[in-house]
Amino acid sequence: MISATIQKDILKPEGFHSQSKSLLLASLAINILSLAVPIMTLQVYDRILPNVGSGTLPILLAGVFIAIVLEAALRLTRAYVIGWNGATYEHRMSCKAMNHILQSNLSRVGPVGIGEHMSRMAAIGKLKDFYNGYGLVTLSELVFVPVFLGLIAYIGGPLIIVPSVILILFMVLSLWQGRKLRNVLDQRGQIDDERYNFLIESLEGIHTIKSFAMENAFSRRYEALEETSTLANYAVTDATASTFNTGAVFSHLMVTCVIVMGAIFVLQGHLTTGGLIATIILSGRIMQPIQRTLGLWAGYQDFSIAREKANALFATPLHIPPEANTVNPPREGTLQINHLSFRFADDQPWILENINIDIKARECILLDTDQASSKSILLKVLSGIYPPTQGQIRVDGTDIQYFAAEQLVHHVGYIQTEGLIFRGSIRDNLTCFGQIDESHVREIASLLKVDRDIAKLSSGFDTYLSGNHTDSITPGLKQRIAMVRVLATKPRIILFDNADRSLDHQGYNTIYKLLAQLKGKATMILISDDQNLRNLADRFCRLQGSKLIETNDSENAPKVQPYQELRI
Secondary structure, eight states, rough: OOOOOOOOOSSSSSTTHHHHHHHHHHHHHHHTTTTEEEEHHHHIIIIIIGTTOOOOHHHHHHHHHHHHHHHHHHHHHHHHHHHHHHHHHHHHHHHHHHHHHBOOOOOHHHTSSSHHHHHHHGGGGGGGHHHHHHHHHHHHHTHHHHHHHHHHHHGGGGGHHHHHHHHHHHHHHHHHHHHHHHHHHHHHHHHHHHHHHHHHHHHOOOOOOOOTTTTTHHHHHHHHHHHHHHHHHHHHHHHHHHHHHHHHHHHHHHHHHHHHHHHHHHHSSSOOOOHHHHHHHHHHHHHHHHHHHHHHHHHHHHHHHHHHHHHHTTTTOOOOTTTTBBBBOOOOOOEEEEEEEEOSSSTTSSEEEEEEEEOOOTOEEEEEEEEEHHHHHHHHHHSSOOOOOEEEETTTTGGGGGHHHHHTTEEEEEEESSSSOOSSHHHHHHHTTTTTTTHHHHHHHHHHHHHHHHHHHHHHHGOOEETTTOOOOHHHHHHHHHHHHHHOOSSSSSESSTTTTTTOOOHHHHHHHHHHHBBBBEEEEOOSSHHHHHHSSSEHHHHHHEEEEEEEEETTOOOOOOOOOOOO
């Protein structure tokens, strides 16, 4: 088993540091330009108005106008860059996450509910506000708060005490509210995961629910989960609203206190009118980055939860070694299993234990056991769906884990008990969305008489399938479509897992004749309760518990002649 190694900065976008430098320089310029208005106000009220004859007012106004235009342009440009970075980040990370899931060890993915996987994927969209540069810009503007306070102290003198005390009280209260928000966000996440899992599992088993007339019972259970989720959402909304309301209250409180105390200082002659107005403007400037930082702090609670979920997604072990996708040996059909053991988790019992068998090319093996799940799991391990916990599987002399997925299907074909149908047209399902040569598909479709049945449909190969029980075609035709998709790659090793169960009489005869003709041309491992299919076997093996034992039931097995010629 190969585990994924999560780097500390795996969630950071490419070029993060170069983007950060550009945004920091833009923020520095914006904050320097923002000082133009309070400085101009101070000069106008304290120096220009008392000296009306001077000609500096038009020049000063023109300079301030230019500064305001430059500041607005920089803010718009910075907002565009941040938005573009966020969209790019979400796209790239979503693709990377999907690729990671598709290469994950499915035996480790299974214990997590579908709702949790959906929640982990959705968490990526919540990370962009902290990796698109917005958080960095907000924190960089917070650095200018001491600069503004220093200007207030220089202009207003003792008046600096008012905004300083209010800021300290505001930050203490914000930290307390942030912890409260984190707790309610955690609770909402757990409740939503439980609700999504219940919803998805109910929809998957909707036919069973309706057959047992349990609609009302499941509706009542979902209503209870929805009520709990609604209360959790209310708690989050209430905590978020109180956080932002606190910022608005303190913003007004600061301006009011500065005006009141500043007016007193002006009356006492300790402060000029221009100085008071400049101090009021600077006090408002102080609260802007503070309020944005407060919003960032509130969003960080949700971000930290989303980051944990995203890291959990990327921490899912992979079953593809770093050296994989580099081999493509000749297709012969040999299969060696050496000391193979498998279990889903370290604290669970072995499902397969120390299995050893050497299967030569073109042999036909019948696999039998009293536990159907063990047989299916063995075939899933042999087909590469589940990586072995211990031991090795060699296909055509090469470890199965070193095959690229698109190469492995040409060596091993797994025909499941119930074939998988994808959402798309019949042509999409047969060609695996264009990945399989259509000429090969039509050859196998003709042998399984799939093309004949498809021709009876009004839309033919373009008939849309949803992959559930509402499709207009029969289960037997679905099963044969899935078989065509597997066999069209011309695999040399065929794993047959009771795939005849959903077939009608005509479909069964077709499959039997095809397997009979493949005997002696491809290596086959059969799991079947049908005596005709069992008689195809050359060797017989039995799973007893977690052990594989070869039996001698093949001594009197009848020989089956190929039905017709097929080039593989």
